[in-house]
Amino acid sequence: MSALLPDGLLMLMVVVAWLNDTIFGVKSRHTTYLISVVSAIVVGVWFAFQALDPTPHYYFTRMYVVDPFASAMKAVVTLGFAVSIIYSRKYLEDRDLFRGDFFLLGLFSLLGQCVMISGNNFLTLYLGLELMSLSLYAVIALRKDSPQANESAMKYYVLGALASGFLLYGISMLYGATGSLELNEVAKAIATGRINDAVLLFGVIFVVAGVAFKMGAVPFHMWVPDVYQGAPTAMTLLTGGGPKAAAFAWGLRFLVMALLPLAVDWQEMLVILAALSLIVGNVTGIVQKNIKRMLAYSAISNMGFVLLGMLAGVVDGKADGAANAYSSAMFYSIIYLLTTLGTFGVVMLLARKDFEAETLDDFKGLNQRSPVFAFVMMIMMFSLAGIPPMVGFYAKLAVLEATMNAGLTWLAVLAVLSSLVGAFYYLRIVKLMYFDAPTDASPIVADNLKRALLAFNGLAVLVLGIVPGPLMNACLAAITHTLPFQL
Amino acid sequence: MHSLPILSLAIWLPIIVGILVLAIGNDSNPGPSRWLALIGSILGLIVTIPLITGFDNASAALQFEEKAVWIDRFNISYHLGVDGLSMWFVVLTALITVITIISAWEVITVRVAQYLAAFLILSGLMIGVFSTADGMLFYVFFEATLIPMYIIIGVWGGANRVYAAFKFFLYTLMGSLLMLIALLYLYTQTHTFDIATWHALKIGFTPQILLFIAFFLAFAVKVPMWPVHTWLPDAHVEAPTGGSVVLAAIMLKLGAYGFIRFSLPIAPDASHFLAPVVITLSLIAVIYIGFVALVQEDMKKLVAYSSIAHMGFVTLGFFIFSTLGMEGAIIQMISHGFVSGAMFLCIGVLYDRMHSRRIADYGGVVNVMPKFAAFAMLFAMANCGLPGTSGFVGEFMVILAAVKFNFWIGFLATFTLVLGAAYTLWMYKRVHFGAVANEHVAKLKDINKREFFMLAVLAVFTLYMGLYPKPFTDVMHASVENLLSHVAQSKLPLAQ
Numbered sequence: 001m002s003a004l005l006p007d008g009l010l011m012l013m014v015v016v017a018w019l020n021d022t023i024f025g026v027k028s029r030h031t032t033y034l035i036s037v038v039s040a041i042v043v044g045v046w047f048a049f050q051a052l053d054p055t056p057h058y059y060f061t062r063m064y065v066v067d068p069f070a071s072a073m074k075a076v077v078t079l080g081f082a083v084s085i086i087y088s089r090k091y092l093e094d095r096d097l098f099r100g101d102f103f104l105l106g107l108f109s110l111l112g113q114c115v116m117i118s119g120n121n122f123l124t125l126y127l128g129l130e131l132m133s134l135s136l137y138a139v140i141a142l143r144k145d146s147p148q149a150n151e152s153a154m155k156y157y158v159l160g161a162l163a164s165g166f167l168l169y170g171i172s173m174l175y176g177a178t179g180s181l182e183l184n185e186v187a188k189a190i191a192t193g194r195i196n197d198a199v200l201l202f203g204v205i206f207v208v209a210g211v212a213f214k215m216g217a218v219p220f221h222m223w224v225p226d227v228y229q230g231a232p233t234a235m236t237l238l239t240g241g242g243p244k245a246a247a248f249a250w251g252l253r254f255l256v257m258a259l260l261p262l263a264v265d266w267q268e269m270l271v272i273l274a275a276l277s278l279i280v281g282n283v284t285g286i287v288q289k290n291i292k293r294m295l296a297y298s299a300i301s302n303m304g305f306v307l308l309g310m311l312a313g314v315v316d317g318k319a320d321g322a323a324n325a326y327s328s329a330m331f332y333s334i335i336y337l338l339t340t341l342g343t344f345g346v347v348m349l350l351a352r353k354d355f356e357a358e359t360l361d362d363f364k365g366l367n368q369r370s371p372v373f374a375f376v377m378m379i380m381m382f383s384l385a386g387i388p389p390m391v392g393f394y395a396k397l398a399v400l401e402a403t404m405n406a407g408l409t410w411l412a413v414l415a416v417l418s419s420l421v422g423a424f425y426y427l428r429i430v431k432l433m434y435f436d437a438p439t440d441a442s443p444i445v446a447d448n449l450k451r452a453l454l455a456f457n458g459l460a461v462l463v464l465g466i467v468p469g470p471l472m473n474a475c476l477a478a479i480t481h482t483l484p485f486q487l
Numbered sequence: 488m489h490s491l492p493i494l495s496l497a498i499w500l501p502i503i504v505g506i507l508v509l510a511i512g513n514d515s516n517p518g519p520s521r522w523l524a525l526i527g528s529i530l531g532l533i534v535t536i537p538l539i540t541g542f543d544n545a546s547a548a549l550q551f552e553e554k555a556v557w558i559d560r561f562n563i564s565y566h567l568g569v570d571g572l573s574m575w576f577v578v579l580t581a582l583i584t585v586i587t588i589i590s591a592w593e594v595i596t597v598r599v600a601q602y603l604a605a606f607l608i609l610s611g612l613m614i615g616v617f618s619t620a621d622g623m624l625f626y627v628f629f630e631a632t633l634i635p636m637y638i639i640i641g642v643w644g645g646a647n648r649v650y651a652a653f654k655f656f657l658y659t660l661m662g663s664l665l666m667l668i669a670l671l672y673l674y675t676q677t678h679t680f681d682i683a684t685w686h687a688l689k690i691g692f693t694p695q696i697l698l699f700i701a702f703f704l705a706f707a708v709k710v711p712m713w714p715v716h717t718w719l720p721d722a723h724v725e726a727p728t729g730g731s732v733v734l735a736a737i738m739l740k741l742g743a744y745g746f747i748r749f750s751l752p753i754a755p756d757a758s759h760f761l762a763p764v765v766i767t768l769s770l771i772a773v774i775y776i777g778f779v780a781l782v783q784e785d786m787k788k789l790v791a792y793s794s795i796a797h798m799g800f801v802t803l804g805f806f807i808f809s810t811l812g813m814e815g816a817i818i819q820m821i822s823h824g825f826v827s828g829a830m831f832l833c834i835g836v837l838y839d840r841m842h843s844r845r846i847a848d849y850g851g852v853v854n855v856m857p858k859f860a861a862f863a864m865l866f867a868m869a870n871c872g873l874p875g876t877s878g879f880v881g882e883f884m885v886i887l888a889a890v891k892f893n894f895w896i897g898f899l900a901t902f903t904l905v906l907g908a909a910y911t912l913w914m915y916k917r918v919h920f921g922a923v924a925n926e927h928v929a930k931l932k933d934i935n936k937r938e939f940f941m942l943a944v945l946a947v948f949t950l951y952m953g954l955y956p957k958p959f960t961d962v963m964h965a966s967v968e969n970l971l972s973h974v975a976q977s978k979l980p981l982a983q
Contacts, residue, residue: 371601387633387634387660388627394558398560400668400671401674404672409672412668413668416668420657420660423656424653427656435649468558469557473559
């Protein structure tokens with residue numbers, strides 16, 4: 001059971017945080033915060049070390065798997081969670097949201113993400129998804145006095161429930177057709193070729209719709225801008241950071257572990273989803289005046305890039321390039337998380353009591369108010385725009401290479417042209433920060449931990465851009481040791 | 488002594504000094520930043536001297552090579568090296584950087600450290616473009632130059648700087664993104680980003696055409712060629728003096744350099760097939776843009792258009808596929824680096840005093856600034872290609888080659904001599920000669936030692952290159968021959 005220890009520890013710490021908060025009440029909020037941060041860091045590092053073990057371990061009658069891919073992705077989302085709440089601390093304190101329920105719900109959603117990433121059975125995958133989603137719906141609604149937050153929680157909930165319904169429907173089709181819920185068994189059953197194609201395809205369509213909804217790909221993206229904008233920024237980060245990476249890993253489990261023999265079919269669907277996400281995300285982002293809404297469209301277009309990596313695995317029925325393609329998508333989602341953290345970190349930095357730094361104009365003259373954080377934000381923006389030497393460029397490079405390798409040159413051209421359009425709105429942030437004079441002279445307040453971490457975050461994006469090789473290799477190793485590529 | 492990684496030093500030294508300048512930057516006391524930046528840029532120039540002294544003229548191979556694995560996942564290596572085509576540009580970049588740092592000395596007073604750091608970092612990146620032998624490394628440097636230039640134009644630029652900065656960035660990004668696709672296509676064919684391997688790759692005709700177009704868009708925007716030149720006048724007009732100098736002297740050459748490093752050797756059949764198109768566009772640049780320059784009322788815009796016309800000569804020289812034309816074009820690139828840089832410095836000198844770039848605001852400057860007028864006269868003459876200045880050598884070689892290639896192309900190309908003289912000298916006449924136009928001009932002070940020094944350095948090089956261009960052509964001869972013999976061979980796969 002040793003490989004389950006970090007997951008177990010995380011669960012234990014959720015309980016500890018909960019007990020601490022209920023027994024000691026208001027006074028102990030700071031302790032709850034510390035428990036959350038420290039346990040997330042410890043567990044995250046543990047996951048990272050676990051990823052070095054190449055053999056998969058199965059638990060609970062093969063419902064839960066600990067393999068390098070799972071461990072690596074869990075390490076990423078867990079550490080991402082720790083960084084998110086460190087960034088959010090002051091923002092929450094200013095709004096009286098620095099409460100036990102925030103951390104508890106956050107930890108539960110983190111636990112849900114770990115289950116999503118490690119699920120080896122349709123039911124586990126579903127369970128993890130619901131644990132994560134329900135916690136997130138609740139955490140967004142935590143700010144009871146804000147109509148926008150409640151509205152977006154409600155939207156997220158209703159649409160999320162619909163997507164869960166789709167997904168369950170698809171799962172039931174697949175179960176009916178193959179007689180199994182375990183991913184590898186489903187794949188084996190499909191590979192025999194004796195299953196009714198119509199039922200399978202029906203199931204695949206619904207599963208793809210569910211995956212696309214959770215990743216926020218067009219045309220299942222409607223919730224993304226509203227949730228990003230309506231939720232308090234700390235909650236936006238909690239929803240738009242780790243869960244995106246978890247959704248990618250979770251989608252990969254469904255599509256590759258269980259449905260790889262049907263790759264030809266779902267890849268075609270992903271091509272459409274990716275192309276639409278790239279176009280809509282990049283073009284619609286231009287007209288946004290609200291930074292969070294703009295970042296939501298940026299998230300949509302970035303998910304389009306992740307989808308490019310996911311759809312380029314199987315070419316002409318051969319899976320030669322699969323490890324390459326899936327690892328590029330994995331690399332992309334990790335880098336995207338790193339950039340999202342930094343971006344929202346700066347957005348929250350500008351907010352203060354009774355003031356949300358939500359419009360683009362709030363970034364005016366940031367270079368004069370705080371050169372360091374303006375520089376961090378500039379690095380993030382150029383990384384999102386895919387300009388070397390920021391690491392975002394290499395993420396795009398890896399994904400585009402996989403796309404070209406799959407013979408989808410037109411899609412690669414579409415991707416670069418739409419990212420040219422997207423570059424405009426990232427550049428506009430740089431313009432506001434550097435070219436314009438500040439309209440708001442209030443000092444920027446942040447605790448030292450956040451300052452250091454944010455500077456480190458910016459540095460990481462730059463340094464990883466100068467030496468991207470090791471992380472790319474790590475992703476490739478994790479994917480090759482984990483996923484089966486026999487068709 | 489060649490064990491020293493000279494090219495790495497030339498790239499990283501300015502970048503590291505730039506970061507240091509940024510770190511010690513202090514707006515209330517910019518002195519230390521200035522001196523540190525100056526010392527850094529001079530050191531950056533000194534480390535390039537071994538390139539000149541140690542260069543083997545007889546060899547067409549890469550020299551001063553350095554190679555290390557960079558991203559093994561995609562077989563990308565940190566592979567540096569210069570040959571006769573690129574060596575002078577490394578030195579030129581380092582030299583121009585020193586000049587720009589000096590030109591900013593008293594002129595830039597806001598956010599000095601950031602300004603100087605941007606130029607130092609930009610310098611390292613541009614040297615990187617000229618000295619890499621790996622396609623992806625080239626792309627990384629090529630694209631990364633956009634960031635400091637965007638900041639330079641946007642922060643220290645003129646009234647309409649935001650528009651100019653965006654236009655500059657998005658235009659060049661559009662071209663280079665398609666180049667990225669081309670690079671990835673070549674990678675999927677060869678599984679390496681090594682440029683030399685790509686040179687040897689056999690490619691079918693249609694892919695060659697597509698590759699050529701993708702590269703062409705990237706480089707044509709950068710050069711810039713007509714009709715994708717419109718970003719340049721805006722960028723030049725709005726950029727601060729140093730930005731204009733670097734833009735004209737070095738950045739435009741990145742595009743032209745790309746043609747000889749990628750387009751011609753990788754897609755020779757497509758190059759031959761599409762040469763008439765490129766030649767036509769070049770001639771349009773030379774003649775039409777020459778006329779456009781004639782009617783400009785803004786000095787910077789005039790020189791910007793004259794840059795486009797001169798760069799048209801460069802692309803013309805490349806695509807007539809002869810040694811003379813190619814060498815002439817490269818000479819023209821180097822010469823244009825000195826001359827256009829100096830022209831923008833001259834405009835900067837006037838602008839710092841009068842805060843106007845309009846020709847109509849000046850007149851009779853020679854009466855109050857005789858030393859300055861003498862320098863300006865020299866550079867104006869060089870700009871219109873007077874024998875004895877560097878501007879003459881390149882243009883003459885290209886025209887000669889063009890006449891040999893096709894009389895009418897050569898005939899049309901000679902228009903540059905007429906038009907260049909017309910717009911440059913007419914501007915010179917209106918600004919410098921005549922009676923003192925107004926009291927602002929009457930109060931002008933002649934150039935100080937700092938300005939004298941930076942103009943004098945460029946004047947020396949302009950004259951030296953015009954009177955004795957042999958050291959320059961000697962260096963490139965072997966490489967140009969090698970390139971042309973390469974381009975002359977069809978790379979279509981034999982088996983049809």
